[in-house]
Amino acid sequence: MDTPLHLSMYGEYQRMAEDVRAVQxxxxxxxxxxxxxxxxxxxxxxxxxxLVELRLDSRIYRTPDSNQLATDITAVVHQAARLARQETFDILSGFLPPDARPETTDLRADPLLHELDRQVAGRER
Incomplete structure (x- = not known):
């Protein structure tokens, strides 16, 4: 029992699914x-x-402080992760509300939820 509403919803779903796959x-x-x-x-x-890759220069052995090395590695990995999160946020920004911020946005779910909310809000008018 397909009505025009169901057909238009399916078309919008297809478009949104294609957009999400491209972003992924x-x-x-x-x-x-x-x-x-x-x-x-x-x-x-x-x-x-x-973490995709970790490179350690042999100079790390000049100072045998494993605790400091672990702290330094963790800091560098966190810095790279922040950069990745920002880049991911930039890619997904079109699916997010204008006031979204990288540090408070769940980049796995919020873009899809925001787009669904937008679609539903458009139907209620």
């Missing part, structure tokens, strides 16, 4: 890099915040 593809291609001030630690992080 862009996010999976993200690679951000951060390097420690002394250049001994480099982290590369993907669009989902996952």
């Amino acid at each position: 593809a862009r996010v999976t291609e993200i690679r951000t890099e951060a390097t420690s001030e002394d250049g001994t630690i480099t982290a590369i992080v993907g669009g989902s915040g996952e």
Whole structure:
């Protein structure tokens, strides 16, 4: 029992699904890099915040402080993750409300929820 409303909803769903898939593809291609001030630690992080690569220069062995090394690695990985999150946010910004901020937005769900809310609000008018 397809009515014109159902057909138009399906068309909008298809368009939205295509947009989401295109954005997902862009996010999976993200690679951000951060390097420690002394250049001994480099982290590369993907669009989902996952550590893709960690490079350690042999100079890290000059100071045998494993706790400081762990702290420095963690800081560099977090810096790369922040850059990835910002890049992901920039890609998804068209699906977010104008007042959205990278640090408070759930980039996995909020863009889709906002778009659905927008679609529903448009129907109620």
